[in-house]
Amino acid sequence: MSVILVTGSYDHEIRFWEAWSGICSRTIARSQETGQVNRLAISPDKRLLAAAIHKKVNIYDIASAESTPIITFEGHTMNVTSVSFHSEGKWLVTGSEDGTIKIWDLRSQQLHRNYDNGAPVNDVCVHPNQGELISCDQAGSIKQWDLSENLCSHELTPAGNVPIRSITLALDGSCLVAANNKGKCYVWRVNDETSNLPRFQAVTKFHAHSKYITRCLLSPDAKYLATCSADTTVKIWSITSHYEFKQEKILTGHQRWVWDCAFSADSAYLVTASSDHTARLWEMASGATVRQYNGHHKAAVCCALHDGAS
Template sequence: MSEEQQQQQQQQQQEQQQQQQQQQQQKQNKKGQDQQDQQQQQQYYAQMQQYQQSLQNDSHSVILVTAGYDNTVRFWEALSGICSKTIKHPDSQVNRLCISPDKTILAAAGNHSVRLYDIASNNDSPFIVFGEHTGNVIATGFHGEGRWMFTASEDGHLKIWDTRSGRNPVLTRNFDNGAPITDAVMHANQGELITCDQNGAVKIWDLTAHSCTHELVPEEGVPMRSVTVASDGSMLIAVNNKGNCYVWKLSNGSDANDVEPVHQFQAHNNYILRVMLSPDTKLLATCSADNTAKIWNAGNNFELLLTLQGHQRWVWDCAFSADSAYLVTASSDHVARLWELQNGETIRQYNGHHKAAVCVALNDLSVGYS
């Protein structure tokens, strides 16, 4: 055998050895990846079984409701995705839904008024209709102990209603915001309400002082779209039509220094339609006209954690589960989705609306008052 042939043979042997080593390494890598995937899958299935078991054990305590532009309010079985009850809302579309803390009443905000429904009743008619607004009611909410409710409208008025006086709520305060209100939420202290409006302002209303104590205008002339307050009262977040998100630190008091701007970032390249802090205040959800919802780390400089993709049109509203592990979204594609937030997967779809689903409410607490 010539020297050249010997070199070729040695080279072939080396190449074969390298190929064998690469194949062995690939097998080991695949085995390791398969084991990792299997562990993750087992963990995911275990979590899903735990969540499904909790729903089965306490199915009557899970209230999931959607509504929108088909003039219906739909109640859903969260686990199966089956629509358990449909209520007609003939006068207008539904702009916002809210479940009372004791989980007995559903408030549906529409054009000019709010309708209250008995959740446990088979009667599809509201037992109270109130509001006396001249524009769309875009937000409503309950006092934690059921003593009063608030309504906020595109007519520029924020109203407080005494609900202890009997079957018909009594108007006790009427704040003139001076511009169409686009969203309103209650502070955790139950003594303040926060609104945002079409003129680009975020306002804090003191119900004891009967006045606006703070007015924040992060971008002059850019409409603010939605606002959320941390459950511990530590943080206020508002979003606008440019997709920007603004964060303020809150502390007790009425001084201007008690509201400190701490962060701002662009969350979407299109309208943000809804912003929501999770009950544990660790996550922030934003819903957008770009057909996505995004999950941000509220405790780490608002790092993007997940982009929830699956809706085909605008995502209008969202609601967290009580443990902050799940999110329900409502979209113009007529569908609501339940997302598992560990990996961002859709685990249930709720199909039945014939037009845009623009609002959702979820209460899966095992007790009435949080």
């Protein structure tokens, strides 16, 4: 499978799609267990799918037709809101409304590390250097966690206590964008620890939507930012070398909240998931919907796409 496209929904189902035909090729029905699917992540080698389901994380074998997870990580006491793989796929990081960030070892299948964030965690990403995590939370904080020191090494509070909903880091680690509940985006240049400059250098902020931003995501080539919103739209912003963000397109078509998005490896396509029960594939150049994925019976709230080299 060169293109892996997956969606998760409040109907409890996880669906795999043929990206171009729009056909659902496999459904993990999860009829034996409860809990909505909150977030999805595909391992770098395309072997594993991690699904944050209520308080736990299920790991599925992508190549298998089995609906039973090969590993289940339990330990969070509230909704798991974020899940991402380390670059070598050996461990997984999760964030939760219980105020903790946990690192799980996929080989030993054990909890490897636990960070107490002190407020419900909304998003976590792994820095490309693989030595740090960056998280954002309901109290309005963005924190950098140092994996070697086991502590929080930097904290940003760009809008006081307004909850930060989503964060995204450029693939080369040079730029961080955060989006909050009031529709604002904040942008920092991330300087090297060895430079004499501040680690996080605020460069700009802008009002992207008049309602909640549910997800912000930088494209792999770092030329675009996508913002998903409660206003039913996705906005595409172009980014200059001087960190100027210009609205390029508004992707319209979803009927309700847009919850999540994922770029193709070449930054030419975007997948989105919405409360209108559908997911869509958009062409970035035209802003048109190329494919709609129909099959979920309730809100589609998360999606994952891996079409790059494994």
